[in-house]
Amino acid sequence: MEEQIKNEIEEKAILIAICPQNKEEEVESAIDELEELAKTAGASTLVKVIQNRDKPHPATYFGKGKVEELKEMVEQYEITTIICDDELSPAQLKNLSEALDVKIVDRPILIMDIFARHAHTKEGILQVEMAQMRYRLSRLSGLGKSLSRLGGGIGTRGPGEKKLETDKRHIRRRIDMLKEELEKIHSSRHLLREGRAKQGKPIIAIVGYTNAGKSTLLNHLTDAGVLQEDMLFATLYPTTRNMVLPEGKEVLMVDTVGFIRKLPHHIVEAFKSTLEEVVYADVLIHMVDATNPDANKHIQVVHETLLELGAEKTPMLTLLNKCDRDNVDDDLWDEKAFANIRVSALTGDGIYKVLEALEQHLLQGQRLMKIIIPYHQGQILQKLRTYGQILEESYVNEGTYVEVYIEEAYINKYNLGSMVVG
Numbered sequence: 001m002e003e004q005i006k007n008e009i010e011e012k013a014i015l016i017a018i019c020p021q022n023k024e025e026e027v028e029s030a031i032d033e034l035e036e037l038a039k040t041a042g043a044s045t046l047v048k049v050i051q052n053r054d055k056p057h058p059a060t061y062f063g064k065g066k067v068e069e070l071k072e073m074v075e076q077y078e079i080t081t082i083i084c085d086d087e088l089s090p091a092q093l094k095n096l097s098e099a100l101d102v103k104i105v106d107r108p109i110l111i112m113d114i115f116a117r118h119a120h121t122k123e124g125i126l127q128v129e130m131a132q133m134r135y136r137l138s139r140l141s142g143l144g145k146s147l148s149r150l151g152g153g154i155g156t157r158g159p160g161e162k163k164l165e166t167d168k169r170h171i172r173r174r175i176d177m178l179k180e181e182l183e184k185i186h187s188s189r190h191l192l193r194e195g196r197a198k199q200g201k202p203i204i205a206i207v208g209y210t211n212a213g214k215s216t217l218l219n220h221l222t223d224a225g226v227l228q229e230d231m232l233f234a235t236l237y238p239t240t241r242n243m244v245l246p247e248g249k250e251v252l253m254v255d256t257v258g259f260i261r262k263l264p265h266h267i268v269e270a271f272k273s274t275l276e277e278v279v280y281a282d283v284l285i286h287m288v289d290a291t292n293p294d295a296n297k298h299i300q301v302v303h304e305t306l307l308e309l310g311a312e313k314t315p316m317l318t319l320l321n322k323c324d325r326d327n328v329d330d331d332l333w334d335e336k337a338f339a340n341i342r343v344s345a346l347t348g349d350g351i352y353k354v355l356e357a358l359e360q361h362l363l364q365g366q367r368l369m370k371i372i373i374p375y376h377q378g379q380i381l382q383k384l385r386t387y388g389q390i391l392e393e394s395y396v397n398e399g400t401y402v403e404v405y406i407e408e409a410y411i412n413k414y415n416l417g418s419m420v421v422g
């Protein structure tokens with residue numbers, strides 16, 4: 001069964017979340033963020049309802065009484081959409097939708113909807129559709145009912161197919177096609193990356209919470225002309241630009257997709273190749289919006305996401321951004337960074353210090369390492385050829401024996417310490 005999509009309806013939403021003991025502040029800020037996300041997706045929030053409970057009710061997310069209350073509010077405010085701060089199970093989706101007779105949207109659907117609106121490149125469009133299809137396949141029983149209620153708006157936007165597909169076999173077939181197309185794009189991205197590696201320039205990736213100012217920084221540094229806007233997930237694909245540091249060192253700067261708490265698993269999967277830009281970087285610039293009351297939480301989410309991606313060991317320089325504003329948190333500090341610098345990507349204040357710190361980091365004393373690289377880790381040898389100065393190379397039983405002059409940063413990044421011999 002397929003349904004034509006209509007997107008013109010005005011969505012009036014109630015936001016719902018549960019609050020375990022002592023988590024009041026965290027939940028408050030999460031639901032405020034959910035309101036921002038809802039706004040970005042075109043829905044206005046009329047009411048926020050938080051229920052104190054440790055875990056969601058397995059069948060209906062909220063308990064019975066609270067669902068009754070919701071029902072009354074839905075009628076009173078002529079609500080079209082309920083948006084839940086957590087990911088809902090198929091049963092919860094179905095039961096809530098039946099009990100309340102409105103569309104039910106959860107955090108993953110909402111975020112994917114925003115991604116769908118902002119995807120403009122072929123890769124981005126395919127990736128979003130892949131995430132949506134995978135999600136849809138896993139939620140079919142609950143979702144069909146919920147989304148068919150209003151036939152438009154959040155959750156029904158897709159950049160690819162203009163149909164809301166609810167047939168399992170069709171979805172599976174579509175997923176296979178998307179997979180094939182994406183693999184083609186990814187192999188060309190791989191070649192691109194190899195090409196860059198051959199240039200031997202260090203890669204610097206700008207990471208951070210969504211809306212922190214990453215694109216603004218890239219634009220300031222390189223006139224990249226990337227869209228910078230006060231909205232969540234303005235950037236969905238990486239832009240790379242050449243740059244020369246003050247003492248003449250050439251680097252590549254990459255702007256990337258922003259992170260957010262509870263970034264849907266299907267998004268992470270579908271955007272893996274895009275997010276991998278972060279994994280291949282030699283240094284990370286971590287942008288923090290120092291005026292956001294939740295900046296500490298944002299820093300923590302960025303650390304967690306980097307860990308998930310396997311980039312937690314990459315040296316990181318943290319920029320406490322938007323310091324031109326008067327509501328900056330002066331106590332902010334990212335412990336994991338090798339330096340914290342206060343900047344304004346908008347006015348350029350402090351940016352010179354950033355470039356100096358980067359350059360100093362990249363040029364800092366090299367060390368002589370005598371190591372054996374196991375044969376199955378040939379890619380590390382490639383990196384040493386690119387970034388280091390190899391004095392000797394020979395083949396032994398355990399792998400390739402190498403004596404190399406290499407910068408400190410790479411020793412940590414490639415875990416060379418564990419390969420030392422003699």
Ligand SMILES: Nc1nc2c(ncn2[C@@H]2O[C@H](COP(=O)(O)OP(=O)(O)OP(=O)(O)O)[C@@H](O)[C@H]2O)c(=O)[nH]1
Pocket residue numbers: 208209210211212213214215216217227228229230231232233234235236257258259287321322323324325343344345346347
């Ligand atoms: N006042 C001030 N505003 C800034 C600064 N840097 C960025 N902004 C604003 O913050 C908003 C977000 O900036 P972007 O550069 O789009 O942020 P981003 O991190 O690329 O966001 P996503 O791509 O959506 O993840 C824009 O409205 C920028 O103008 C700054 O230093 N000062």
Ligand SMILES: [Mg+2]
Pocket residue numbers: 214215216227228234235
């Ligand atoms: Mg951006």
